[in-house]
Amino acid sequence: MQDLTIIYLTASQIPESxxxxxxxxxxxxxxxxxxxxxxxxxxxxxxxxxxxxxxRYSNIYRQMLRAAKVxxxxxxxxxxxxxxxxxxxxxxxxxxxxxxxYNQNRWALFTWGKPTYSWRNRKSxxxxxxxxxxxxxxxxxxxxxxxxxxxxxxxxxxxxxxxxDRWLGVTIRKSVEVYSEVSIIQINHDDATEDRQKxxxxxxxPMKAYDIPFWGKAxxxxxxxx
Numbered sequence: 647m648q649d650l651t652i653i654y655l656t657a658s659q660i661p662e663s664x665x666x667x668x669x670x671x672x673x674x675x676x677x678x679x680x681x682x683x684x685x686x687x688x689x690x691x692x693x694x695x696x697x698x699x700x701x702r703y704s705n706i707y708r709q710m711l712r713a714a715k716v717x718x719x720x721x722x723x724x725x726x727x728x729x730x731x732x733x734x735x736x737x738x739x740x741x742x743x744x745x746x747x748y749n750q751n752r753w754a755l756f757t758w759g760k761p762t763y764s765w766r767n768r769k770s771x772x773x774x775x776x777x778x779x780x781x782x783x784x785x786x787x788x789x790x791x792x793x794x795x796x797x798x799x800x801x802x803x804x805x806x807x808x809x810x811d812r813w814l815g816v817t818i819r820k821s822v823e824v825y826s827e828v829s830i831i832q833i834n835h836d837d838a839t840e841d842r843q844k845x846x847x848x849x850x851x852p853m854k855a856y857d858i859p860f861w862g863k864a865x866x867x868x869x870x871x872x
Contacts, residue, residue: 650736651680651717651778653710656727657701658686659837664871665727672725675733681725682713700795703802706771711785714778722781726772728835730867732828732860735773739824744780746806746821749773751829753858754851757836757871761864766851769804769821772832780819781805787816828860833871 654672656665669691672681681692688694695712699705714722723736741747752773753763784805788797791814803810806821834848857863 648678649720649740650775651682651713651719651722652676652692652725652736653713653717653722654681654683654691654725654727655706655709656683656685656689657697658689660727660835661837661872664833667870668727668730671730675731675736677733677736679736680717680719682716684709684713702795703799704792704795704797707785707802707805708789711782711789714781714785717778720778722776722778724771724774724776726832728833728837729772730831730833730861732826732830734826734828735830736775738826739775741775741777741822741824742820743777744820745777746780746804746819747775747824748804748806748821749775749826749830750823751825751827752832753829753855753861754832754834755864755868756834756848756850757868761856761868762850763831763855763858763864764851765853765855767823769807769823770832771804773830774805775824776805784817784819788814791816829858831861831867833868835871 683689683691684695684697686697697709721740735749748769753765755763801813806819808818811818861867
């Protein structure tokens with residue numbers, strides 16, 4: 647399929663050695679799919695857009711809207727700079743045109759504590775696969791209602807989450823949870839936007855593992871974050 651553009655988001659803050667490793671993994675997974683990268687520093691990675699907005703959650707979605715308007719494919723997938731993706735993630739599923747999809751086979755791996763994969767059943771922006779026009783429609787509605795930087799930070803959240811749409815007072819749009827055979831890995835670290843990660847206060851999910859298919863041992867994989 648050549649119907650997908652990968653939108654790569656980075657705040658240009660993670661260690662460069664890991665950034666190079668993560669982008670190498672992403673390029674292998676992307677294959678021939680085009681990449682639009684959004685970064686705070688110029689980046690030779692796909693089609694690069696510079697982000698000069700204020701560092702806040704709503705700006706992440708504003709940058710997603712910019713990239714979605716540049717893309718020309720029917721679907722887009724979000725790739726974040728602290729997440730490792732297998733090739734299957736970008737190929738195994740396409741949602742209906744009115745539905746956002748989240749790949750729930752997503753293990754978290756912390757840079758602190760005993761290296762442990764953990765899983766919790768929560769939608770995350772890093773696993774989003776979406777119809778491009780639906781993403782544009784949903785984000786334009788959000789920013790039309792909350793122009794500039796007026797979107798309440800406590801209500802910012804993933805597209806297609808009913809609770810978030812209700813809080814924001816926008817159209818409730820559908821989402822589905824899907825599961826690839828090979829997982830994605832989201833690294834939790836103190837360079838993240840989320841305050842709980844900065845303070846090492848984020849808890850492991852209820853399902854835990856030390857060694858998983860494809861990615862191997864947690865203690866070996868986390869060594870790449872340096």
